[in-house]
Amino acid sequence: MFDSTCKFLAESFSSDFASWLIGEPIPLTELSPSELSLEPIRADALILLASEEYILHVEFQTEPDPNMPYRMADYRLRVYRRFPQKQMKQVVIYLTPSQSYYVYQTAFEIPGTRHEFDVIRLWEQPTQLFLESTGLLPLAVLTNSPDQAQTLRQVAVRIDAVPEMRVQSNVAASTGILAGLTLDRDVINQVLRKEIMQQSVIYQEWKEEFLQEGRQEEGQSLILRQLTRRIGGVTPQLRSQIQSLSLDQIESLGEALLDFTESADLVNWLQEHQAS
Incomplete structure (x- = not known):
């Protein structure tokens, strides 16, 4: 900032x-x-x-x-x-x-x-x-x-x-x-x-950036809850990888996890999307 x-x-x-x-x-x-x-x-x-x-x-x-x-x-x-x-x-x-x-x-x-x-x-x-x-x-x-x-x-x-x-x-x-x-x-x-x-250009840009971060955190929280219901607990390592995803990647994971049945599905998805 x-x-x-x-x-x-x-x-x-x-x-x-x-x-x-x-x-x-x-x-x-x-x-x-x-x-x-x-x-x-x-x-x-x-x-x-x-x-x-x-x-x-x-x-x-x-x-x-x-x-x-x-x-x-x-x-x-x-x-x-x-x-x-x-x-x-x-x-x-x-x-x-x-x-x-x-x-x-x-x-x-x-x-x-x-x-x-x-x-x-x-x-x-x-x-x-x-x-x-x-x-x-x-x-x-x-x-x-x-x-x-x-x-x-x-x-x-x-x-x-x-x-x-x-x-x-x-x-x-x-x-x-x-x-x-x-x-x-x-x-x-x-x-x-x-x-x-609040009328400044930079204030509006920062506001949008903060909103983007808020949406990303909210999306991560929702994904983790859905994964817990579908495949059980998420390991700290996998949780860390999920938290490093962009907002677009989180949205993609939200669609993909509907087909997950075990932890290996999540691991494979993260590998394919080059999460680290």
Whole structure:
């Protein structure tokens, strides 16, 4: 959820992020990882934005990642292969405080090779900078603030001043999600207007995602009850495999189990559908 929120912000307010990270309000457009010829290492966290001269590569992290230096070096080479003439800025942004060695790593090193990248630890950043750009407002509560609840109230005032309702609702929803990393939900609900957040595109997407997860859990529970009636108890191993199925696979299993008479039928079905 936090990765997708940050990705949404960077892509929706690319000029704000360019001003912050590059130092110029350069218009940037999304660059698909597929344009780099190879599959991304971790597509859900990958943000690539491009202009005529720059490639901006941003990774947001809630936890330290020992593989981050390698990922930075790998993507730098991929981008150079595809766009050798473009400058590239790479930034890892850590969202939550940590004393781990990994959040201080700024280079990938092996014998004969060294690649450097930038690291930003939000909890060390001055809050005021993030209160001055609409696209950065949701990050403000994670910065070096002595009173995060008060910072959230400052953010809410600025959100209310955004003239375009769609932008206002998207920024409010993003703020509510990211504030959850550091503040209680009750505090967030008291400060941010829920009716504004509910109008946002990302709120609707998350709502649908949660509903999908709910349907999947409900389907798993129903399948397990039906299997118990038809073939007796389900072993923990088989239960684990069933819980790993997608919603479509659960629906298919619901139809297939009508013909099951013993556990072997379930085992065979799971093998055929490559459940693990």
